[in-house]
Amino acid sequence: MQTTPCVTVQNVSFWYGSNQALFDINMTIPQHAVTAFIGPSGCGKSTFLRCLNRMNDRIDGSKMTGKIELSGQDIRDRSVSVEALRRTVGMVFQKPVPFPMSIYDNVAFGPRTHQLARGRALDELVEKCLIDAALWDEVKDKLKSSAMALSGGQQQRLCIARTLSVSPDVILMDEPCSALDPNSTHRIEELITRLKNEYTVIIVTHNLQQAKRISDMTGFFLRGELVEFGSSETVFGTPARKETDDYINGRFG
Amino acid sequence: MTSLASTPVLFQRRVLNALFQALCGICAVIAIAVLGYVLWFLFRQGITYFKPSFFTRLPDNVNPALGGIKHSILGSVSILGIALGISIPIGILSGIYQAEANGKLCQIVRFLTDVLNGIPSIVIGLFIYAIWILPYAQKHPGQGYSGIAGGAALGIMMIPLVMRTTDEMLHLVPQSLWDASLALGTPRWRTMLFVVLPSARNGIVTGIMLALARVAGETAPLLFTVLGNEFLGPITGPVDALPLRLYKYATSSDPVQNAMAWSTALTLILIVLILSILARFLTRAGKRS
Numbered sequence: 001m002q003t004t005p006c007v008t009v010q011n012v013s014f015w016y017g018s019n020q021a022l023f024d025i026n027m028t029i030p031q032h033a034v035t036a037f038i039g040p041s042g043c044g045k046s047t048f049l050r051c052l053n054r055m056n057d058r059i060d061g062s063k064m065t066g067k068i069e070l071s072g073q074d075i076r077d078r079s080v081s082v083e084a085l086r087r088t089v090g091m092v093f094q095k096p097v098p099f100p101m102s103i104y105d106n107v108a109f110g111p112r113t114h115q116l117a118r119g120r121a122l123d124e125l126v127e128k129c130l131i132d133a134a135l136w137d138e139v140k141d142k143l144k145s146s147a148m149a150l151s152g153g154q155q156q157r158l159c160i161a162r163t164l165s166v167s168p169d170v171i172l173m174d175e176p177c178s179a180l181d182p183n184s185t186h187r188i189e190e191l192i193t194r195l196k197n198e199y200t201v202i203i204v205t206h207n208l209q210q211a212k213r214i215s216d217m218t219g220f221f222l223r224g225e226l227v228e229f230g231s232s233e234t235v236f237g238t239p240a241r242k243e244t245d246d247y248i249n250g251r252f253g
Numbered sequence: 254m255t256s257l258a259s260t261p262v263l264f265q266r267r268v269l270n271a272l273f274q275a276l277c278g279i280c281a282v283i284a285i286a287v288l289g290y291v292l293w294f295l296f297r298q299g300i301t302y303f304k305p306s307f308f309t310r311l312p313d314n315v316n317p318a319l320g321g322i323k324h325s326i327l328g329s330v331s332i333l334g335i336a337l338g339i340s341i342p343i344g345i346l347s348g349i350y351q352a353e354a355n356g357k358l359c360q361i362v363r364f365l366t367d368v369l370n371g372i373p374s375i376v377i378g379l380f381i382y383a384i385w386i387l388p389y390a391q392k393h394p395g396q397g398y399s400g401i402a403g404g405a406a407l408g409i410m411m412i413p414l415v416m417r418t419t420d421e422m423l424h425l426v427p428q429s430l431w432d433a434s435l436a437l438g439t440p441r442w443r444t445m446l447f448v449v450l451p452s453a454r455n456g457i458v459t460g461i462m463l464a465l466a467r468v469a470g471e472t473a474p475l476l477f478t479v480l481g482n483e484f485l486g487p488i489t490g491p492v493d494a495l496p497l498r499l500y501k502y503a504t505s506s507d508p509v510q511n512a513m514a515w516s517t518a519l520t521l522i523l524i525v526l527i528l529s530i531l532a533r534f535l536t537r538a539g540k541r542s
Contacts, residue, residue: 056435087438097433100452109447110437159433166437 006031006200007052012066014047015245016059021047023225025066029217034201036211036232039221039247045204048221049172052202053089054082070170082236087114087143090168096155098147103139106147106158110166133161143185143196147240153184160191171195173203177210208248212236220244260388281293285469292522299519301512307521312483317509322469322517326487328400330490333469335404340411341461347412348419349445362383370413374406378474386478399486401480407468416466420459421455455536462532466525472496495521 008027014022021043029035037045050056051064054075067111068169075085086093087110099106107126111117120144126143130136135157141151149157156176173192177185192214205211211218211232218235220228220243228235228244239245273511302318310321368524381402390397426449434444475481480491481501495517502514 053436055432058435083438083440085438086436091432091436093429093433095429097427097429099430099434099448110439113437113443114437161431162437196488248298 004031005029006071007202008067008069008072009134010067010069012028012048012051012064012068014051014065015063016034017061021224022051025226025227027219029075029200029202029230031200031218032196032198034196034203034214035217035219036215037202037204037219038208038211039227041206043221045219046174049174049202049204052170052172053091054088055086055091056080063095066076074190084249087166088168089170089172090094091165091172091174092159092163092176096152096159097177098150098155100148101146102144103150104143104157105148107161107165110162114166116166118253129161130158131197133157134187135161141220143246151184153180153187156180156188157191160188160229168199170200170202174200175204175206178206185210206234220247222247262389277296277439295515295522298512298515300516300518303507303519307513307516310487310520314483316509317513320510320513322482322493322498322513322520324482325498325517325522326524327485328479328482328488329469329495329521330405331488332400332407332475332492332494334400335405335409335462336468337465339405339408340415340464344461345419345457346414348416349423349450351416351420352423353445357508358495366413366416369409373473373474374410374468374471375477378406378477381474382477387504396490398478398480398491400479400490400492403475403494405493406474406478407471410468410471410474411461411464415457415461415466418464419453419457422456422460425456426453427458442453458536460530462529463527465528469525470496472500472523495524 005028006084009025009027009029012022012025012063013020025048037049041047052075054066056062056064064076070085073087074078075089086105099109099225101109101205104126106130108122111122111125127136127140129141135154138154147155150158156179160171160176177188180188191212192201192203201245203211215232217230218232219226220235220239220241222243228239228241230240235244236241245251305320307321308326309323310319311324312322313320347366351359351366383496385401385402385405386397430448430452431444434448435441439448475494475497479497480498481492482491482493486492499514499517500522502510502517505511505514
């Protein structure tokens with residue numbers, strides 16, 4: 001499939017202390033598409049995802065080499081502020097983590113931080129994000145109540161709304177459905193498919209069926225290396241490498 | 254198939270289980286029983302003079318039964334207020350530093366805080382006396398003792414307690430909450446102030462209340478600082494406090510005042526209890542909004 005590149009990754013390697021977690025990763029992630037990373041536990045796919053918004057910066061003793069460009073700009077350049085980068089590259093985590101505040105304040109937190117809106121405009125922004133995250137109808141009458149009281153699936157959609165609230169270009173998702181029941185998973189998958197019209201979605205998943213269902217591009221990681229990267233159709237249909245074939249057919253991993 | 258019948262090993266396990274369960278239960282009951290006995294004893298002895306006039310009047314040395322401890326209550330409450338005002342900002346901010354900063358200085362601060370925590374309270378009273386009250390008294394004979402100095406002494410005692418609680422409670426906040434906030438592009442200070450600190454709030458408030466309860470009964474540091482007073486005075490001068498009043502009444506030659514010592518002790522415990530309940534109530538109300 002031919003689209004504009006959004007994220008370009010060149011020769012990225014990553015170390016936790018002396019332990020190398022990623023080996024020379026190269027890929028071009030297209031804009032306004034869903035890209036999935038699959039692979040067995042500990043293969044480095046989450047580590048790689050966290051490189052894309054520099055969440056690994058906080059880990060003591062970690063080191064990265066290579067280059068990651070977002071729309072042509074090196075994300076590790078000195079002129080790049082990590083706060084601005086993370087605003088542009090949002091992230092949804094495996095476990096839904098609402099902030100200990102009301103539903104409204106959860107979504108309004110980001111816009112308030114970056115001073116994007118206030119008053120009526122903020123109300124409208126919160127409403128729009130909750131609608132986009134398919135949560136509005138369930139919470140519109142209890143915006144002022146605590147977000148902790150929501151169900152797991154609702155909390156995850158709230159976290160997606162919170163991510164949307166600072167209008168990112170890219171949304172990273174680290175196994176967003178693994179803590180959810182099949183029904184909530186289905187809703188989130190529908191949501192992801194809709195989100196790609198406006199955002200570039202990059203998702204890590206253990207669920208191969210999910211990757212196949214929702215992604216346009218798929219990358220297969222194994223022991224810190226990117227074994228295969230291409231359109232999901234190819235990777236799942238006619239994989240070029242034997243390791244990929246073995247993994248997606250459940251022969252190991 | 255394995256036999257479902259009991260074996261000697263399983264029987265032994267059951268006996269051991271029952272034994273230790275009983276032991277844990279008995280120890281728990283003993284611990285509670287001591288507390289219950291203290292409270293019951295205090296209540297029975299203290300209730301005699303527990304009437305409105307006891308809280309609204311000053312000591313009456315002519316007719317002790319008509320006297321009260323109004324000035325001691327007000328004194329204690331204002332001293333504790335000053336202690337809170339000193340220890341909360343310093344304790345919480347240094348607790349945040351402990352939780353977030355790394356390195357040599359941080360370890361030194363942590364060690365010194367433990368040392369401060371271990372200093373006997375009378376030494377802290379003596380310290381305030383030496384650097385504050387004595388120099389003042391040398392310039393202005395007969396003056397120097399004050400409620401503010403007492404509050405400072407108790408505040409110094411509370412700092413390491415508040416700091417340690419804050420540090421521990423912040424460590425209990427899961428990394429995932431940090432990540433969720435930072436991933437929105439939130440700066441670290443804003444994450445701490447609006448996301449991490451609020452989720453540690455209940456634990457910190459509880460810790461502050463425990464620290465307050467501990468220093469509320471301190472007598473030694475007050476001896477050197479607030480002196481005690483038979484009358485109601487401003488906190489810039491000598492004031493009375495509940496522990497001092499308790500000591501004074503308990504060692505009095507008058508049997509009525511001896512009995513009033515129990516009522517004073519009961520008042521002290523009730524004040525701590527009310528403050529704790531109030532703090533719980535406030536944090537819970539805060540969480541709902």
